[in-house]
Amino acid sequence: MSIEERMKSEFSNFDLSGSPIAQELREDFAQEEVLKTAIYPRPKNTRILSVTNQKGGVGKTTTTVNLAAALAKGGLKVLVIDMDPQGNASTALGIPHGEARHPSTFDLIVNKTPLELVVKQNSFFPSLYVAPSTIELASADLALSNDEGKEYILKNALEKYLDQQPERYDYVFIDCPPSMGLQVVNSLIAANEILVTVQAEFYALEGLALLNDTVNTIRFRFNHEISITAVLVTMYDKRTGLSRDVYEEVKNFFGKDTLGTVIPRNVHLAEAPSNMQTVISYDPRSAGALAYREAALELAKRGVRNG
Numbered sequence: 020m021s022i023e024e025r026m027k028s029e030f031s032n033f034d035l036s037g038s039p040i041a042q043e044l045r046e047d048f049a050q051e052e053v054l055k056t057a058i059y060p061r062p063k064n065t066r067i068l069s070v071t072n073q074k075g076g077v078g079k080t081t082t083t084v085n086l087a088a089a090l091a092k093g094g095l096k097v098l099v100i101d102m103d104p105q106g107n108a109s110t111a112l113g114i115p116h117g118e119a120r121h122p123s124t125f126d127l128i129v130n131k132t133p134l135e136l137v138v139k140q141n142s143f144f145p146s147l148y149v150a151p152s153t154i155e156l157a158s159a160d161l162a163l164s165n166d167e168g169k170e171y172i173l174k175n176a177l178e179k180y181l182d183q184q185p186e187r188y189d190y191v192f193i194d195c196p197p198s199m200g201l202q203v204v205n206s207l208i209a210a211n212e213i214l215v216t217v218q219a220e221f222y223a224l225e226g227l228a229l230l231n232d233t234v235n236t237i238r239f240r241f242n243h244e245i246s247i248t249a250v251l252v253t254m255y256d257k258r259t260g261l262s263r264d265v266y267e268e269v270k271n272f273f274g275k276d277t278l279g280t281v282i283p284r285n286v287h288l289a290e291a292p293s294n295m296q297t298v299i300s301y302d303p304r305s306a307g308a309l310a311y312r313e314a315a316l317e318l319a320k321r322g323v324r325n326g
């Protein structure tokens with residue numbers, strides 16, 4: 020069915036001709052058509068991305084779970100490690116808060132529970148897995164205050180787990196809390212790439228210089244491989260000049276690492292977690308889902324080119 024035929028069949032009761040809404044719908048339908056047949060290439064080696072920004076509420080968790088689900092929908096094998104005591108990524112991936120007795124990333128970090136006992140399969144996408152967190156993770160810093168090697172716990176556990184897999188993981192995403200504590204340091208040492216999310220708002224660039232400094236310190240002291248390889252602008256409103264200005268500033272700051280795809284402000288993205296789902300299963304045709312599926316495709320294609 021062509022886009023115009025679909026417009027007619029789905030909106031026959033409305034006269035949408037020439038309206039801005041009709042234009043947006045046409046764009047969404049066209050984007051959906053492209054994504055339907057898109058092939059998500061597998062990387063040569065497992066890509067491990069830490070989704071990081073010490074600024075709160077900039078879309079880290081929304082990005083982690085939806086990129087992960089989009090890649091899993093595209094046929095790739097994906098693991099999400101929730102390193103945030105808030106546990107929002109775990110909820111969006113179907114794990115209720117504080118699920119009784121299931122081991123979490125707190126057990127992994129503090130009790131050295133093997134990652135294979137922590138990981139659970141997502142019920143919507145069979146090739147998507149999650150290592151959930153609980154609020155206890157907030158006390159890990161204190162519990163390990165004098166332990167030597169405490170920065171490498173996640174790296175060692177992840178390496179061991181990945182080595183045991185009969186079928187290789189294509190992607191690992193680590194969702195970080197909005198801080199620079201032990202959880203984030205572990206995450207930046209375990210990863211080989213950093214994905215930064217930036218919210219399209221007035222103070223967007225505040226703190227990015229500090230983030231760069233932290234990444235440089237981690238690279239120098241702990242993990243020579245790590246660098247920022249992808250920057251995604253979220254909560255973008257294409258009707259405002261502010262969003263466009265922020266995108267341009269981000270591009271000036273991060274250059275070619277800035278993804279061409281931006282994530283619009285979209286209410287379905289905020290609603291999906293309360294149904295314990297990603298938007299990719301909750302409303303796969305919403306503008307938010309389409310944007311994350313496109314961003315995932317861009318990330319996958321870039322990875323293959325760079326790798």
Ligand SMILES: Nc1ncnc2c1ncn2[C@@H]1O[C@H](COP(=O)(O)OP(=O)(O)OP(=O)(O)O)[C@@H](O)[C@H]1O
Pocket residue numbers: 074075076077078079080081082103105107195196197253254255282283284285286288289290307
């Ligand atoms: N593109 C979007 N459109 C609408 N709402 C969004 C969008 N992205 C994120 N949100 C909402 O904004 C809030 C913050 O997003 P999110 O939790 O992903 O940010 P975060 O960086 O992980 O936050 P924190 O720093 O607390 O971990 C959430 O309520 C989320 O549902």
Ligand SMILES: [Mg+2]
Pocket residue numbers: 079080081103107194195196
């Ligand atoms: Mg978060």
